[in-house]
Amino acid sequence: MTLSFIHSFQSEWLKKKRSLASLLVIIGGFFTPTIIVVARLIHYDSLPAIYANPAFWNKHWRTSWESVAIFLLPIGVIMATSLITQLEYKNNAWKQVHTTPLSLTTIFFSKLAVIVVMMLQFFVLFNVGIYLSAIIPYLLIPGVQYPTDPIPYLSFITQNGLFFIDCLPIIALQYLLSLKYKNFLVPMGAGFLLWIMALGALVWKYGYTIPYTYVIYNYLADEPVSKAAKPEMDIHLLAIAYFIAITIVSYILYITKKEKG
């Protein structure tokens, strides 16, 4: 089982080569950092003050995460998960996958594992992007000093971990929808709808019941002034619970599907 899982994972990993989903991860990882670099180069005269700030790294971190947490990460997860899963429908390949000597459990979890690892890949690339977007203006603009405060590694790693946990329910639900529906528009449409719902529900007392809100709540939690409601429960625990519950439902739906290609 373990060995066949590894082989299946390798096979699934190869499938995403040159796919739109893998391109999305790379573009998504460097999109915001690129915008930050361009913006800083345009407003280069304000850079000496920004870089002299004793809390530079924390401010830079929050600036980098702002658009990602609210917009890019949820949308990226919706698109990448749907695209990866839909590769089989698009290429008429489910029947090929289901006639390989792999158990349905192996197929289900190896595909899910590829999506989760792709998300980790996004986090790594985005973090590299965050660092580069801080360093490039310093290297290019004369008179800009290197930030004096040390990089708060531990805080950044914790924040990365929490953001990652918070996007797990989105992965699980998008995976379920993409496995269930042949039409690509169904998981995409449902994903967008849920994200819009999540944005609207941020001020609602029970907004935390919508699993697509967690990434945004996590970002807004550190905002000094925010219109968003403060979740009454630990959203990270809820995210893990949602992920497990949705994955179990998704697995049952998958293995009991009458037509497998």
Added chain:
Amino acid sequence: MIDTNAFSLETNNLTHHFSKGEKVLDSINLKVSQGSIYGFLGPNGAGKTTTLRLVLGLLTKQQGAISFFGLPFQENRVSILKRVGSLIESPSIYGHLTATENLSLLQKIYQCPKERIQQVLTLVGLQLTGNKKASQFSLGMKQRLSIAIALLHNPSLLILDEPTNGLDPNGMVEVRELLKKLNREQGITIIISSHLLAEIERLVSHVGIINKGKLVFQGTLEELNEKQHQSSCVVFDTNNESKTLEIIREHQLKGVIRNGKIVVPLISKDHMAKLNVQLVQSGVSVYEMSVIKNDLETIFMELINN
């Protein structure tokens, strides 16, 4: 434990309904002997693809039993699929990958030697496709790549659902020759479905004919040929049907009147001559005496039309 004497594929009373309750398969009992090339024939919509999807587990089995190499499929799915290569309907190919990459991702699952990739690509004539993405392939090339995929892990049994779809006549001949070679040299059992008997009659050793969800014939090609011989007949057109029938019965032959003519099973030329002499001597005018030899296609059509 694999039973080496067992059928490569056997189904017992395989029955399937789609949601509306209509039976699409009715008690199908396929018996595919090891080392055979089994032609699974039937018109479009007869139930060929449904049968093949069921035996491969792509459709959930409702009634009946399926076993490969003497082992029940349900309980031995993974070990059985290691020995089975398949191509069901249209090609399953990742368009954004090259032919080699398409095979590589399956090589990782089957854990067969990497050299097999080039071997099977050469076998189907796709060794020079290089970095060309599969989405840029013609339908024929995609079909060849699908055959290469089915062959990658050296299966004992190949299940091919209309594998020559989209191939030009030359390509069809090439695929037929390739399958013959694989069967002859490597002993691979092959199940090949088609709606055209003429397309596979020079390839197969066994035939199963399905129509409206029922298996109407199953046997060797010789048995089908025998059926062809049996259905060949001699037609007599005379001015006196009753007298003609009387004389025919004197010769221990069974004659029937069809469209005003008398039809008897095929007899030898000498026998025909004797009958003719006797008819004339009895005052019967013989307008026509002809042999009708049915070809396999006619038998096939008769089987599916009955």
